[in-house]
Every structure is written in structure tokens, then in C-alpha cells.
Amino acid sequence: MLPISKMKSFVSSSSFSTLSPYFPITASPTLSLAYKSTQCNPIFTHLSNFFSLKTPRVSLPRNEGFSTQKRTAQMGASLSPPSGEVHVIVGPMFAGKTTSLLRRIQSESINGRSVAIIKSNKDTRYGLDSIVTHDGMKLPCWAVPNLSSFKQKFGEGAYDKLDVIGIDEAQFFDDLYDFCREAADMDGKTVIVAGLDGDYLRRSFGSVLDIIPLADSVTKLTARCEICGNRAFFTLRKTEEKETELIGGADMYMPVCRQHYVSGQVVIETARTVVEEAHKVEFTTTA
Structure with missing residues (x-):
């Protein structure tokens, strides 16, 4: 137990709160004594002088941070290709694949997007300049022997302005995979593909199943x-x-x-x- 004289050195004569005899109104005198003792110690004096040193300020050009971030974002945007999509609609005959394709194309057109529809020139059932569903729905189209010839026939300038490309009876196009990959990955187009996934022997028909790894969505009707x-x-x-x-x-x-x-x-x-x-x-x- 500490002698009374030492105990007095830790306790000040300042008044205590009338609400509690244990908590004084003023700051603890113990902390004050401890602070004074550190001033006499050369080690604490050295540390105090060290931490009191001001960190030199580095002046940057005005808005440099913002402009750097902006340039970085612009470079990233210029390097990344435009984002396209591939959507595949498959099923047997008379499942409504062409109807579903044309409805989606019409919806995209109503929303203000530029659209075009492609079909194989092998399909001459309703003429070469239009696609007709079994229930009579009809839209104009481009009939081509292969998809690689579409851009040239459509016009490269007009192709660049296209947003959505629909492909009907896709099983007849051998270059379906390459076209969809380039149109979506490199050109930023939304490609909607409709076709048979199997032939009359229930075997893979054309390249329709090959583009499923490219697809954002696959609908089986x-x-x-x-x-x-x-x-x-x-x-x-x-x-x-x-x-x-x-x-x-x-x-x-x-x-x-x-x-x-x-x-x-x-x-x-x-x-x-x-x-x-x-x-x-x-x-x-x-x-």
C-alpha cells in the first residue's frame, strides 16, 4: 500500500462532482503529471520533436489526378471492343422459331434500333425478298448464299450502322459460327439466330449447335x-x-x-x- 504522501501526489485537490465522488469535473491529474514527466525525459523529447516535423507537401498540377483517370478510362474504352450479343432460337419444324425471330426483330425496331434479316437463298418457298411464317407474318429480308457475303451486299457503311441482325433457317449456313463471333465480338452487333437444331434423323443439323458456346441465351421451342x-x-x-x-x-x-x-x-x-x-x-x- 502506497504512503499517504505519494497518494496525494496522484490526486489533485480539485473538486469532485456532487453526483459522484469518484469522477472529478476536471481532467485527471494523473495524466497531467505523466505528461510533465515525459517532458523531462530526453527520449520522449526526441520522439516529440520527430513527430512534430511537418511532412513536405508535394504540389501536383491542377486536376492532374482527374485528368490521369480520365485518360486511363479513355484508353481502356478505346482498346475494348464494342459489346454485342448472340441469341439462339431452336426447335423442330412448326415450333414458331421464325415467328419468335420476327417478333424480336420488330420489337428491336420499335425501340429505335437499326435491324436487318438474313436468310439462305436456298429457301425459295415464299420468294427471296421476304420471310413468311406459317401463320402469315411477313418481313423483308436479304437472301444470301453465305453469311460472309452479307456485309458486301448490304454495304459496309450501312452495316456499320446496324444494331441487330436476324438470321432465319440458320442451319443452311456453313459459316454461321465465324459470322456470329465476328459480328458480336468485333462489331458489337446483336445477332438473333433461328434454326433447326436437328434434322429428320435427330442428328445435328448444320452449324446451329456450334454457336451455342457463343450464345448469351438459348431458347428451345x-x-x-x-x-x-x-x-x-x-x-x-x-x-x-x-x-x-x-x-x-x-x-x-x-x-x-x-x-x-x-x-x-x-x-x-x-x-x-x-x-x-x-x-x-x-x-x-x-x-
């Missing part, structure tokens, strides 16, 4: 099975032709569900076998 009315994911060919690219409508194709695709293929194969056998018998008899 379905039709109604022509036999039972359930959702149809596949296209059944009614005729005996075997080539992959056989352009036609309801006279050659119908949308079917899985069950009726399998049974329909069996019926078609059986009928084809019967016809072939009949031709063989006829040829043998004639010979």
Missing part, C-alpha cells in the same frame, strides 16, 4: 405432336427422300413427340422396305 397433341420435340419426314437438306413444309414434314417419332420411323422404314422389295420383284419379272 416445342411444337404440338400432329398425332396425339402432346409436346413435339422432333421433326418426322413423311417422304422417302434421304438427303439431309430437303426444303419443304407440311407436305413433307410434321412435328411429333418421342413416342410417335419412333413408331412413325418404324412405319416409314417398313413402308420403304415394302416398296423397295416390290421394285425388286418388278425388275426381276421384267428381266
Whole structure:
């Protein structure tokens, strides 16, 4: 226990609050004594002088920081390519792919964006200068043999002003991947692609599936099975032709569900076998 004389040195004679005998109104005298003791110590005096030194100010040109940030942002903007998009619409025949494409193109046009639609010149069902849906919706288009020729045919100046490019029956374009990649990544275009994802044998058709890794969105549409009315994911060919690219409508194709695709293929194969056998018998008899 400290002697009374030393205790007095830590406690000042200043008055305490009447509300509490433990907390004085003025600052603690202990801190005051400690501060005075540091002034007599050369180490604390040296540290005090050190921290009291003023940091020299570095004068910068006016608005230098802002202009540097602005220049950096401008350089980054000039180096980065414009941002485009790729949207893919797939499904069997009669699923409404072209209708969906044309509606999106119309919506973009109403919003003030410059649009153009491309189709293959192989599709001559409704003429070469327009795209017509199964329900009668119609819009003008550019018919080209390949997508790489579109820019030249459309005009490079006009192409630069384009915002949105629609591609119908995309399965007929072998250069689909390269065109979509360049248009979206380098030219900043929004490309909307509609096409068959599978042929009548349920195999990949053209390059449509190749652009899915490029796509911002992929929409898989379905039709109604022509036999039972359930959702149809596949296209059944009614005729005996075997080539992959056989352009036609309801006279050659119908949308079917899985069950009726399998049974329909069996019926078609059986009928084809019967016809072939009949031709063989006829040829043998004639010979």
C-alpha cells in the first residue's frame, strides 16, 4: 500500500462532482503529471520533436489526378471492343422459331434500333425478298448464299450502322459460327439466330449447335405432336427422300413427340422396305 504522501501526489485537490465522488469535473491529474514527466525525459523529447516535423507537401498540377483517370478510362474504352450479343432460337419444324425471330426483330425496331434479316437463298418457298411464317407474318429480308457475303451486299457503311441482325433457317449456313463471333465480338452487333437444331434423323443439323458456346441465351421451342397433341420435340419426314437438306413444309414434314417419332420411323422404314422389295420383284419379272 502506497504512503499517504505519494497518494496525494496522484490526486489533485480539485473538486469532485456532487453526483459522484469518484469522477472529478476536471481532467485527471494523473495524466497531467505523466505528461510533465515525459517532458523531462530526453527520449520522449526526441520522439516529440520527430513527430512534430511537418511532412513536405508535394504540389501536383491542377486536376492532374482527374485528368490521369480520365485518360486511363479513355484508353481502356478505346482498346475494348464494342459489346454485342448472340441469341439462339431452336426447335423442330412448326415450333414458331421464325415467328419468335420476327417478333424480336420488330420489337428491336420499335425501340429505335437499326435491324436487318438474313436468310439462305436456298429457301425459295415464299420468294427471296421476304420471310413468311406459317401463320402469315411477313418481313423483308436479304437472301444470301453465305453469311460472309452479307456485309458486301448490304454495304459496309450501312452495316456499320446496324444494331441487330436476324438470321432465319440458320442451319443452311456453313459459316454461321465465324459470322456470329465476328459480328458480336468485333462489331458489337446483336445477332438473333433461328434454326433447326436437328434434322429428320435427330442428328445435328448444320452449324446451329456450334454457336451455342457463343450464345448469351438459348431458347428451345416445342411444337404440338400432329398425332396425339402432346409436346413435339422432333421433326418426322413423311417422304422417302434421304438427303439431309430437303426444303419443304407440311407436305413433307410434321412435328411429333418421342413416342410417335419412333413408331412413325418404324412405319416409314417398313413402308420403304415394302416398296423397295416390290421394285425388286418388278425388275426381276421384267428381266
